[in-house]
Amino acid sequence: MKELRKVLIANRGEIAVRIIRACRELGIQSVAVYSDADAGAPHVRAADEAVHIGPAPASQSYLRGDHLIEVAKQVGADAIHPGYGFLSEREWFAKAVEDAGLIWIGPPASAIAAMGSKTAARTLAIKAGTPVVPGTTEALKDAAEAKKLAQEFGLPVLLKAAAGGGGKGMRVVRDLSEIEGALGSAQREAKNAFGDDAVYIEKYIEGPRHVEIQVLADQHGNCISLGERECSIQRRHQKMIEEAPSVAVSPELRAKMGAAAVAAAKAAGYVNAGTCEFLLDKHGNFYFLEMNTRIQVEHPVTELVMGIDLVQWQLRIARGETLPFLETPKPNGWAIECRITSEDPANGFLPSTGRITHLQLPAGPGVRWDGGITTGSVVGLNYDPMLAKLIVHAPTRELAIARMERALRELVIHGVETSREFHLRMMADEDYRTSNVTIQWLEAKLPELLARKPSADTLRVAVIAGALFAQKDRAGRPGTGVAGSAQTPSGAAPSDPSRASWAEQARREALRGA
Structure with missing residues (x-):
């Protein structure tokens, strides 16, 4: 077996804490990384070691794969765990980690690449005998091809970004007249989100x-x-x-x-x-x-x-x-x-x-x-x-x-x-x-x-918050019993009434009824 004594966790938040706990139970040391915004975050305090990696924007910290690998080598880590999001599904990062002599805690770069493109994954699944939604395995060339395939599969159809995720670059088409506009829109969104405007088409399954x-x-x-x-x-x-x-x-x-x-x-x-x-x-x-x-x-x-x-x-x-x-x-x-x-x-x-x-x-x-x-x-x-x-x-x-x-x-x-x-x-x-x-x-x-109205539980909390709010405001403005420009108990200025949250609405109702 490979020696695994220390793992650098190339992530933040709850998943970093989760991985740290797993490492600790296996007797493996953990190294957290953090941006300026996460200096006091729980995952930083929970890890055995923590290293600052840059400014708050992810592009300058958690997405800097080369820097993360260098940090791992500097602290003597044996492996990198990517968690989810950020660089977790980037085949180039997985390969770079292994090329640096570190253990990649995830699938091989080749498997990430094979499943990273939805069209490539569909092709692979078909070869494996896994059922797939009727559709294409290659990117659409133009609206004319999309219209032809939509007629073949039967409406409605779904246009999907080949490199997509999270609903980006997806459009449901229920009428052939919508194809051209929907395709252009999906391609633009896919390009902006993933740097790749490839879009394919599949049958839209109703109510799955x-x-x-x-x-x-x-x-x-x-x-x-x-x-x-x-x-x-x-x-x-x-x-x-x-x-x-x-x-x-x-x-x-x-x-x-x-x-x-x-x-x-x-x-x-x-x-x-x-x-x-x-x-x-x-x-x-x-x-x-x-x-x-x-x-x-x-x-x-x-x-x-x-x-x-x-x-x-x-x-x-x-x-x-x-x-x-x-x-x-x-x-x-x-x-x-x-x-x-x-x-x-x-x-x-x-x-x-x-x-x-x-x-x-x-x-x-x-x-x-x-x-x-x-x-x-x-x-x-x-x-x-x-x-x-x-x-x-x-x-x-x-x-x-x-x-x-x-x-x-x-x-x-x-x-x-x-x-x-x-x-x-x-x-x-x-x-x-x-x-x-x-x-x-x-x-x-x-x-x-x-x-729906706020739950009884939320209303109870809101009534208490309303009473505290009124008391704080009166204390801050002696001689007046009128709520003025005080802040809410959280320290934030009261929001516009037209955009009030459930709790804020309930709090105001409580104040009106006081």
Whole structure:
């Protein structure tokens, strides 16, 4: 086996903390890296060592692959773990790490390249016998070709950026007259987002679920599937709530999807942890979408139901260990994950910035918090708005939902707006509770969800905040009992009433009723 004594983590936030914990349990030293904006971040304090790598913009810090490799060599690290995002799926970085004599904790550069292009991944999946959505494997030449193929596949169709992700460069076309404009728009967006305007076309599957299969492969030819995750709760193609297993997947279907994912992974020469994403229609037909060649944000739900530490196995596989299990375990119970982001759902999920003035974490049986924040953390606009992941595990889905609702009520974050109230509303929604959802469901449901009154829990907190606000204002302006230009308890100036968040609206109602 390869010696693995020290790992440099080329990432930040909650995933960096997660990797540090896995290293510590295996007796491996960890090295954190940080930008100017992250000097006091939890991952910096949690690691055995920490190295400053540049200014706040990611392009000047976390995306400087050559500098990260140099830092790893300077501190005597044996390996680099990229986490997710940033450089995690850049084949050139994986190759550069290995060329520098370091261990890359992830799949080979060749596998990243094979699965990095959606069209190349489709070609590979077809050769492996994995079902794919009817469509092309090469970029479209022009609108005339797109129109011809749309007629062949049947409307509606989906135009997709070949190098895309996160919904960028995607357009649904329901009428042939829309093809030319949609193609041009998708190409421009793809060029701006990925530096590549290649766009391909596929049949648009109406009302599917998004179900993904976790795979794990060692360096000795062993590759297994670790069950599915239900990821249909999406807004603008971004996942918001994930769970494992899926109510739509029977044991027989799980075995078929797992075998298809393993076949695609083996065809790519895959090693380490990865995820194959599928569309699942209401008839039980599934279609390969793409493969994520890294650890996924939502990996904890699989860990909880399968009883396997995926990040530890990333490290173990990288140093040459053989998988001790070659069959897919049976899921144990149910796990749900909510992404806690610094966004304001009441204002169109606009990013919220500021200093976290108070953080109270949920606890109790079956509750897990994977966080990258603490009281005093400053939330800016330089990075992804995800602050943490709240995950619960229970014997049944019904109990998992109840446990998540309880955990969300225990969670308190002051100083920035968060997605907490949105998740509370989701846990109470009848369609969600019965899993009557598709990947388009949330977009249609959002207006109704956002129009509902704040939860009783939020109102109680708002009443207290309102009383404190009024008291602080009166104390600051002796002789007057009129609220003037005081600040909110978080220290931020009161927002425009027309753009008030749920909590702010409730606080004002409380003040009016005082």
